[in-house]
Amino acid sequence: ADAAAHGASRYKFEELTAGNDETHHIADGYDAQILLRWGDPITADAPEFDVMNQTAEAQLKQFGYNNDYVGFTALNDEGTRGLLCVNHEYTNEEVMFPGLGRQDRDGFAGMTEELVNIEMAAHGGTVVEVAKGEDGTWALVRDSQYNRRITPLDTEMTISGPAAGHDRMMTNADPEGMTVIGTVNNCAGGMTPWGTYLMAEENFHGYFWTDIMDVEDKPDISGHSDAASKKRYGVPGKWYAWGKFHDRWNIDKEPNEPNRWGWIVEVDPRNPDAKPIKHTALGRFRHEGAETTVASDGRLVVYSGDDNRFDYMYKYVSNGTVTGNEAHGSELLSDGTLYVARFDEDGTITWMPLIHGEGPLTAENGFNDQADVMIDTRMAADLLGATPMDRPEDAQPRGDGTAYVMLTNNSRRKPDQVNAANPRPESSFGHIIEIKEADGNHSATTGTWSILVKCGDPSITEVGAQWNPDTSEDGWFGSPDNCAIDADGRLWISTDQGSNWGKTGKSDGLYALETEGEGRGTSKLFFRCPIGGELCGPYFTEDSETLFLAVQHPGTDGTKSFKGFERNSTFEDPATRWPDFDPNMPPRPSVLVVTKRGGGKIAV
Ligand code: FEO
Ligand code: CA
Ligand code: CA
Ligand code: CA
Numbered sequence: 001a002d003a004a005a006h007g008a009s010r011y012k013f014e015e016l017t018a019g020n021d022e023t024h025h026i027a028d029g030y031d032a033q034i035l036l037r038w039g040d041p042i043t044a045d046a047p048e049f050d051v052m053n054q055t056a057e058a059q060l061k062q063f064g065y066n067n068d069y070v071g072f073t074a075l076n077d078e079g080t081r082g083l084l085c086v087n088h089e090y091t092n093e094e095v096m097f098p099g100l101g102r103q104d105r106d107g108f109a110g111m112t113e114e115l116v117n118i119e120m121a122a123h124g125g126t127v128v129e130v131a132k133g134e135d136g137t138w139a140l141v142r143d144s145q146y147n148r149r150i151t152p153l154d155t156e157m158t159i160s161g162p163a164a165g166h167d168r169m170m171t172n173a174d175p176e177g178m179t180v181i182g183t184v185n186n187c188a189g190g191m192t193p194w195g196t197y198l199m200a201e202e203n204f205h206g207y208f209w210t211d212i213m214d215v216e217d218k219p220d221i222s223g224h225s226d227a228a229s230k231k232r233y234g235v236p237g238k239w240y241a242w243g244k245f246h247d248r249w250n251i252d253k254e255p256n257e258p259n260r261w262g263w264i265v266e267v268d269p270r271n272p273d274a275k276p277i278k279h280t281a282l283g284r285f286r287h288e289g290a291e292t293t294v295a296s297d298g299r300l301v302v303y304s305g306d307d308n309r310f311d312y313m314y315k316y317v318s319n320g321t322v323t324g325n326e327a328h329g330s331e332l333l334s335d336g337t338l339y340v341a342r343f344d345e346d347g348t349i350t351w352m353p354l355i356h357g358e359g360p361l362t363a364e365n366g367f368n369d370q371a372d373v374m375i376d377t378r379m380a381a382d383l384l385g386a387t388p389m390d391r392p393e394d395a396q397p398r399g400d401g402t403a404y405v406m407l408t409n410n411s412r413r414k415p416d417q418v419n420a421a422n423p424r425p426e427s428s429f430g431h432i433i434e435i436k437e438a439d440g441n442h443s444a445t446t447g448t449w450s451i452l453v454k455c456g457d458p459s460i461t462e463v464g465a466q467w468n469p470d471t472s473e474d475g476w477f478g479s480p481d482n483c484a485i486d487a488d489g490r491l492w493i494s495t496d497q498g499s500n501w502g503k504t505g506k507s508d509g510l511y512a513l514e515t516e517g518e519g520r521g522t523s524k525l526f527f528r529c530p531i532g533g534e535l536c537g538p539y540f541t542e543d544s545e546t547l548f549l550a551v552q553h554p555g556t557d558g559t560k561s562f563k564g565f566e567r568n569s570t571f572e573d574p575a576t577r578w579p580d581f582d583p584n585m586p587p588r589p590s591v592l593v594v595t596k597r598g599g600g601k602i603a604v
Helices: 114-122 229-232 369-376 375-382 498-503
Strands: 032-036 067-074 081-088 123-133 138-141 149-151 156-160 177-181 186-191 197-201 264-267 277-279 291-294 299-305 313-321 334-343 347-353 392-398 400-405 431-436 444-455 480-485 491-495 509-513 523-528 534-540 546-553 588-595
Touching: 032 081, 032 123, 032 138, 067 197, 067 546, 067 588, 081 186, 081 197, 123 197, 138 347, 186 291, 229 375, 291 392, 299 392, 299 400, 334 375, 400 480, 480 534, 491 534, 509 534
Parallel strands: 067 186, 067 534, 156 277, 392 480
Antiparallel strands: 032 588, 067 081, 081 123, 123 138, 123 149, 156 177, 186 197, 197 264, 264 277, 291 299, 299 313, 313 334, 334 347, 347 444, 392 400, 400 431, 431 444, 480 491, 491 509, 509 523, 534 546, 546 588
């Protein structure tokens, strides 16, 4: 691509050529080194990865599957040592386990208790120490005291906030409604100003099981307690066989268990003995992420999308202000107000509080207390008239009162369901909204919004894309998912096209998207994934000299539609064996670390 063609963009690098093949690619002048792969031992006593003889016990000491969010908190002033915090969103058993095909939804005949326990051990998160050597390369510090896995198999967590100890949170194993074992489907996340790690629980509904037989793929759970709530949240999804072996995932045996998932989890990476906390004040939905900022009035603000077609955009604002003395479990995450967004046609945004007793959030409408409002956040937001969005994924605040919201796609929006903030019917490629909070204050309850870009191929009129015309054919993208802001306040977008990538012919990647001046809306391709991989992270260290990226599920999504790699995404015949390219190893989700050759800030 011609660098001069996007001269108004502030990102200085030679644009990468778009495409799709079995490996990753990065712009000239940069190194993208594999840092951590699924199965890599992360503690001094962890066994080496043995793909043919996996055990849950080994997986509990090895890097988990499907790395998504990546965060970092420095351990020294130079920022050359720090703790990497990584989410492991879900598992692909047909790629993980040799000889196992994609299991039938009814029965999961091939799934044994040991395989289920390995899957559970491969979920959750990882905290590891990493260090930058004299030669400028980063490596795992394997004997660090901080290294640990957080899993739904064995990590005990405390419940905090309005729903803690509530009747609807009690189970046979936890009659107090105060303690949960683990976290699942941790997609994006965030780091707090005090250096703790927030893990968002996204598609938790998929893990719940019922013995009631499926009727046209939808079990009749009308006899269940909380049936309307379960229906609104899509519980039970029956995506995994966990409920066959563990009662807590079976809603016939533990009808309240789903209420204990779908929250934001806080982890203290500096204290391996500190129990993670599920903060119920931030609401219960399919949280994509939880990016934080400090508002100009000093309060903590957390932006979080509910990634579902026609669901909503939220933000949480603490009552107290950030003093600098906060620690894990700070009341700033339990004492505050959750708001849901209404995007009006005239370009204003109104953040509506979800407070019991205000407006329609009363006992007459089924909300007896604030715990009910938080457990049934979606239903409360329905009553307030929030704007149904095209799957809100990551949202990234910038300190100046601006926030960027990734709307990834929504193929089910009908022409009569479009609104100004979601203007395209059957949107396959998504769009990005820029929010400017009133007076540049992130805690404001009003502001303005505008569409930064409408994604997809600008050369196809019917797509209805909107980019700065300086964007090259390599630079446009579809399905924005995660995003980050670098040290210079510039926006970076990573994509997740899922099975849609056959429609663009491009792999997922990382794009530098200009938001300011004449270059506004110009996008440039910086990195691209191996076939079938989704790009997660991204995370810049404070000096912007290091960028962490996570390649999720390489060799899977939509491989059927890619010519040259006809099928199939199994262990025997994957579309790629990235990053090892070993015939005895399946493709492995991995975290990469990007640096500029010779050192210096990225894209400057
Ligand atoms: Fe897990 Fe919304 O992506
Ligand atoms: Ca995501
Ligand atoms: Ca992010
Ligand atoms: Ca996604």
